[in-house]
Amino acid sequence: QVHLVESGGGLVQAGGSLRLSCEASGRTFSSYVMGWFRQAPGKEREFVAAINKSGGTTSYTDSVKGRFTTSRDNAKNTVYLQMNSLKPEDTAVYYCAATNVIFTTNAITSWGIYAYWGQGTQVTVSS
Numbered sequence: 001q002v003h004l005v006e007s008g009g010g011l012v013q014a015g016g017s018l019r020l021s022c023e024a025s026g027r028t029f030s031s032y033v034m035g036w037f038r039q040a041p042g043k044e045r046e047f048v049a050a051i052n053k054s055g056g057t058t059s060y061t062d063s064v065k066g067r068f069t070t071s072r073d074n075a076k077n078t079v080y081l082q083m084n085s086l087k088p089e090d091t092a093v094y095y096c097a098a099t100n101v102i103f104t105t106n107a108i109t110s111w112g113i114y115a116y117w118g119q120g121t122q123v124t125v126s127s
Helices: none
Strands: 004-007 010-013 018-024 033-039 046-051 058-060 068-073 078-083 092-099 121-126
Touching: 004 092, 018 092, 018 121, 033 068, 046 068, 046 078, 058 068, 078 092
Parallel strands: 010 121
Antiparallel strands: 004 018, 018 078, 033 046, 033 092, 046 058, 068 078, 092 121
């Protein structure tokens, strides 16, 4: 099984930036599509971003386009979420997740296809 360890969350003022990291165990990281989800209190889990196995294709939810960027370094078994121009509504617990299914723009937005999840990291954006 894949073990995912997240880091980089914290408290930041509106307009600031944070970079989340998610490191995976094992030597087959490049065989996984990686996704980012977030969940705020009282709200449903929301798709944020995803990146394909090679890192050449990304997908984002509309609310973060132009502000967030996901990337990966397969040599380090790590995926990143760079978050700029943060807003209070970005406040949530952020989760990384991994799936070994093929990358399709429709499927990768669904939390149910991800078999492996990190424990989450809190991001709080103050006004």
